[in-house]
Amino acid sequence: MRIEVRDYTKRIGSATVLDNINAIFESNKVYGLVGVNGSGKTMLLRALAGLIRPNEGKVIVDGQELNKDISFPNSMGIIIETPDLLGHLTGLENLKMLADIQRKVSTERICELMETFGLDPKDKRVLRKYSLGMKQKIGIIQAIMEDPELLILDEPFNALDRETVEKVWGILLEFKKKGKTIILTSHHKEDIDNLCDEVLFMEEGRLVLP
Amino acid sequence: MTLRIVNSIKHKYFFSFLTFSIVFMVLKEVEEYELTDSVRILFNGINVRKSLLIAVFVLFTLLIQYVNVDAVRLFLREDIYVLIRYKSKKTVFLKLQAIILLVDFLLVVTVAPAILSSYGINAFRGLNVAELMGVLIGGFLLSVIYSLLFVVLTVKCSETRVFVGMIAMALLSIGYSRIGIAEISFFPNRDAFNSKWICFLIILILYFVSWKLINKKEEIK
Numbered sequence: 001m002r003i004e005v006r007d008y009t010k011r012i013g014s015a016t017v018l019d020n021i022n023a024i025f026e027s028n029k030v031y032g033l034v035g036v037n038g039s040g041k042t043m044l045l046r047a048l049a050g051l052i053r054p055n056e057g058k059v060i061v062d063g064q065e066l067n068k069d070i071s072f073p074n075s076m077g078i079i080i081e082t083p084d085l086l087g088h089l090t091g092l093e094n095l096k097m098l099a100d101i102q103r104k105v106s107t108e109r110i111c112e113l114m115e116t117f118g119l120d121p122k123d124k125r126v127l128r129k130y131s132l133g134m135k136q137k138i139g140i141i142q143a144i145m146e147d148p149e150l151l152i153l154d155e156p157f158n159a160l161d162r163e164t165v166e167k168v169w170g171i172l173l174e175f176k177k178k179g180k181t182i183i184l185t186s187h188h189k190e191d192i193d194n195l196c197d198e199v200l201f202m203e204e205g206r207l208v209l210p
Numbered sequence: 211m212t213l214r215i216v217n218s219i220k221h222k223y224f225f226s227f228l229t230f231s232i233v234f235m236v237l238k239e240v241e242e243y244e245l246t247d248s249v250r251i252l253f254n255g256i257n258v259r260k261s262l263l264i265a266v267f268v269l270f271t272l273l274i275q276y277v278n279v280d281a282v283r284l285f286l287r288e289d290i291y292v293l294i295r296y297k298s299k300k301t302v303f304l305k306l307q308a309i310i311l312l313v314d315f316l317l318v319v320t321v322a323p324a325i326l327s328s329y330g331i332n333a334f335r336g337l338n339v340a341e342l343m344g345v346l347i348g349g350f351l352l353s354v355i356y357s358l359l360f361v362v363l364t365v366k367c368s369e370t371r372v373f374v375g376m377i378a379m380a381l382l383s384i385g386y387s388r389i390g391i392a393e394i395s396f397f398p399n400r401d402a403f404n405s406k407w408i409c410f411l412i413i414l415i416l417y418f419v420s421w422k423l424i425n426k427k428e429e430i431k
Contacts, residue, residue, distance in 0.1 A: 071298045080290055086280060089218055098297060100211040101295040142291055 001149040001181045008057035008190050017043045017204040030182040032192040035202035041185045076150045077143035087128030088145040092121045092160045103144045113141045132159040214320045218354040222277050230324030245333045253349035274356045313351035351409040358416035
């Protein structure tokens with residue numbers, strides 16, 4: 001999947017949260033967005049996902065303009081903020097509910113992914129009783145379970161233990177090998193160094209040179 | 211997905227059934243109301259002089275939100291994961307409305323077993339079924355109105371504020387109970403005709419407002 005961001009500006013009230021962004025994201029690559037809190041990383045991810053509309057500029061995904069030709073990229077997995085779905089359902093029930101929408105993934109596959117991440121599919125505990133790390137794992141599973149062409153991950157390694165972080169690295173590198181496009185943010189240099197082919201630096205809503 | 215949401219709130223319907231049963235029991239044994247009047251009180255808060263009857267109506271408006279809250283929360287608050295899978299806001303909006311209609315319909319249907327458990331099968335003898343159906347349909351339309359208000363308010367405010375707001379709304383609407391939302395009848399008469407169209411008009415306006423608000427939600431955030 002090829003994504004092109006052209007002269008993208010987004011203002012909320014009087015604040016310019018994204019300022020004239022230009023960037024190209026290609027298949028078969030992992031991109032890292034780096035910057036301090038409030039620099040506009042999450043907002044840029046939201047723009048790439050079609051979750052916000054620009055005041056100026058556009059995002060083009062495989063030749064189709066977001067918010068004009070299509071609402072969202074056709075095949076996308078996403079984590080933005082800590083996923084907190086229906087608190088009174090179990091992790092498996094939440095994942096099955098999301099999987100029901102497109103019917104691209106079987107229950108067996110969901111259980112398999114849960115086990116890979118050290119979660120027990122038969123766990124009767126409801127999501128609100130999950131720890132932050134467990135919720136984050138559910139978030140990652142929902143993002144990757146339908147084998148999307150584009151992965152947009154905002155701080156995917158938050159609250160994860162070392163072992164799981166390394167597992168996710170492996171899964172993401174597998175995704176890359178399959179020709180997918182991955183765009184992620186992380187505050188940990190190690191994540192960026194280990195995964196990313198290209199790193200983009202953000203400051204006050206602008207892409208800047210390192 | 212619709213069924214999964216309905217299945218996940220089965221315990222809420224059971225709680226609603228218990229609540230309705232207790233309410234009907236009180237209205238029958240303490241207030242000595244007839245069956246149809248009890249249903250009308252539940253849906254419309256008629257006879258506002260008695261605080262007990264106001265409480266019954268407020269309780270009903272809160273139960274509507276109690277069963278709706280899961281769907282609304284999923285579609286409005288955690289919408290990103292749902293949204294990208296449905297691929298358009300319009301589909302998400304329509305799906306939410308479909309779920310709300312089903313959930314509210316099931317809530318109103320819960321009234322039937324509650325009536326049976328409180329009044330018993332004998333109460334149905336000689337009952338004007340058309341009149342009761344009219345009251346139930348009125349109750350359903352009222353549920354839809356409150357659900358849509360709930361959606362509109364949830365887009366703009368926190369859930370707690372919305373619940374408080376809904377209580378206030380229920381109390382206010384008792385003041386307007388002459389509109390007689392629960393008086394809708396299958397029999398043509400001018401008042402019933404008017405109240406039915408008022409209901410549909412309110413629902414249409416609320417659909418329009420909620421659609422506009424959901425479309426603009428990113429700006430609100």
